[in-house]
Amino acid sequence: DTAVSQTPKYLVTQMGNDKSIKCEQNLGHDTMYWYKQDSKKFLKIMFSYNNKELIINETVPNRFSPKSPDKAHLNLHINSLELGDSAVYFCATGGGTEAFFGQGTRLTVV
Amino acid sequence: EDQVTQSPEALRLQEGESSSLNCSYTVSGLRGLFWYRQDPGKGPEFLFTLYSAGEEKEKERLKATLTKKESFLHITAPKPEDSATYLCAVQAGGGYNKLIFGAGTRLAVHP
Numbered sequence: 001d002t003a004v005s006q007t008p009k010y011l012v013t014q015m016g017n018d019k020s021i022k023c024e025q026n027l028g029h030d031t032m033y034w035y036k037q038d039s040k041k042f043l044k045i046m047f048s049y050n051n052k053e054l055i056i057n058e059t060v061p062n063r064f065s066p067k068s069p070d071k072a073h074l075n076l077h078i079n080s081l082e083l084g085d086s087a088v089y090f091c092a093t094g095g096g097t098e099a100f101f102g103q104g105t106r107l108t109v110v
Numbered sequence: 111e112d113q114v115t116q117s118p119e120a121l122r123l124q125e126g127e128s129s130s131l132n133c134s135y136t137v138s139g140l141r142g143l144f145w146y147r148q149d150p151g152k153g154p155e156f157l158f159t160l161y162s163a164g165e166e167k168e169k170e171r172l173k174a175t176l177t178k179k180e181s182f183l184h185i186t187a188p189k190p191e192d193s194a195t196y197l198c199a200v201q202a203g204g205g206y207n208k209l210i211f212g213a214g215t216r217l218a219v220h221p
Contacts, residue, residue, distance in 0.1 A: 004153075033208070040213065041195065043197065043211040044211070045209065090153050098144060098156055098159055099144075099209055101146075101153035101155075103151075103153050
């Protein structure tokens, strides 16, 4: 039973399209995150939600909009996709100080 | 600005050849330092959390230590299955729980 699950695992799309990535956790944690890992493997935080409320927004372009319908879900919607958005996006959840990560979604914009 | 630097960028070891990975950090009010392992195509897998200088934690062939400026991940008698990227991250004060990651060390252990 996967603790943090993301869908889809791979996403290939054209520039200008709008796409969503879904994330669900069954650990009962209050906090969920989106991280982006670029081609150099650098992991950087994008957003943090605590109990469905936005806590951190690391100056991410407003084409990226997270949505948390409930404590167990944090989805990421991206409008007008650009080539530079190609990366691996990780959802994570944390109950205290540590974070548990999903398997990642590899987004390729062509 | 909070920052994490890992070295070396890549490390190649023979099976059984012990070594150490370094993570140096600059952070305002360290709440915790974390080590993760990441295999290709997978998400980071939690290994250790260290909270204060002098603390040490062990798991199988891995041992993590922490000083006021850096952390080391010691790998004793590594095996090929220890090959992965090892990521270090810090959590700063401020109450937001975000992790600031280093670029990682790619470890390859050859038989």
